[in-house]
Amino acid sequence: MLYIVGLGLGGDRGVTVRGLDAVRRCARVYMEARTALLTLGIDGDPSSRLARLEMLYGNEVTVAGREIVEEESGDQILREATGADIAFLVVGHPFGSDEPSSKTTHTDLVVRAKKLGIEVKVIDSASVLNAIGACGLELHRYGEAITIPFFTETCKRDHFYQAIVNNRWLGLHTLCLLDIYAKEPILSESLRRGNKVYEPPRFRTVNTAISQLLEVLEMRGEPEPAYDEDSLCIGLARLGSDDEKIVAGPMRKLVDVDFGAPPHCLVIVGETTTVEEEMLEFYMIRS
């Protein structure tokens, strides 16, 4: 049996009681690399945090590289799950954390397991898709969610723009997921050296996301843009943690707010109801 266990948000205690039961009785427990990054952190002492997490989970935890999950050569987890109970830990919800831009997802892992006749049990937990409710906008009034990728000097893909146009036209809110790259292999270096060389992990902030959204407007020069620097947005950081931060305001003001440590996300506000407006008031930037 393969258990894919959502760890929820805000650290190791976002796992459910049902998830904890499963993790405790599994023969082996893997944690996705991206999850390790978000759960154990990159600064300070990740190994002491791992020890604390292993204490809570009552089991040894092996951090799995991205290649273990995704590649043909790394069918290790699936091989083990044919003969034993194996847990695979992922931050947020097992499906909620699938990155829209990623070809290979946890759904793909489920498909591969099922094709091998392995029983799969997904254990739900919170993810940004429902925790975003904290800002006060009604969850069913969000349109398609988008991912804002990292812009580079040579690559500024703005394929997400049309979804914002659609959502705004329908009066819906837009959740902008901000990419986290964990252990992306550097292609040129990997080819040269013959084994994989990884980039350091990178996080996207609310500030760079807004800068890029405004840059897209300049690039496109639309006569009737879907948003502008006065559009009301909400920046959210560390959702579900004790130190979560939520600030609402026009893009031109939010771009300068310090949201602190990752992860971040951004909401472009659509049409609002009275209750939504009352909630937003608590988070509105005053300066």
Next chain:
Amino acid sequence: MLYIVGLGLGGDRGVTVRGLDAVRRCARVYMEARTALLTLGIDGDPSSRLARLEMLYGNEVTVAGREIVEEESGDQILREATGADIAFLVVGHPFGSDEPSSKTTHTDLVVRAKKLGIEVKVIDSASVLNAIGACGLELHRYGEAITIPFFTETCKRDHFYQAIVNNRWLGLHTLCLLDIYAKEPILSESLRRGNKVYEPPRFRTVNTAISQLLEVLEMRGEPEPAYDEDSLCIGLARLGSDDEKIVAGPMRKLVDVDFGAPPHCLVIVGETTTVEEEMLEFYMIRS
């Protein structure tokens, strides 16, 4: 402090470790009536299930009527939370379970608390909005979620139809939430007797939802309807439970499938990717 604690899905063990910590240290614990209905059930012996839940939660749990939460006269929870730590338990995610059709929501409770200067802590858990990922469709490819209300002989509101049109036009999936009415007061009886008289709880099934969707088509007689009886849908029951049931197929076949006990929900499938199609194959109706 007012803790609004999401219990997640699939019974009492859907609560997170963080949520459990909060519930255990609170002076008083309330459970929403609708949550009690879904967590404790309506048949068999709810009181023995409540006793088991109180054992796990290490605290006495008071089932709160809808009026305690919503009405001016029932500010009891908020009054208590000014001087002590109070937990309010809700099924799913504290905001994810807000009913789109309901004027008064948990967001409203948060607004009222904050206006009284009460600190509020929302503890996330899974909800149908991310657990729906189990069917294999990518979560960010859902458009606006709709609620299909109960039709009566005299009232057949089809205000949700336009959202399906929009989602289909954009190639997005549509999540149809199926109303659960718990302790709705019967207006005429309540007025006559001078105190509130409640209807028995009612659940909507996948089958009646599809029947109503097809009835809407007949009523409207659109030349190019947003869907028809051959449209691919997915029926889901008891998401997150050990006995969850997922079946995919055209409306005309799904309408006859027995999904068993509530809660149910329905997805109208939009454009699909290869991985999505592979996952749907596992759930496709064969007959």
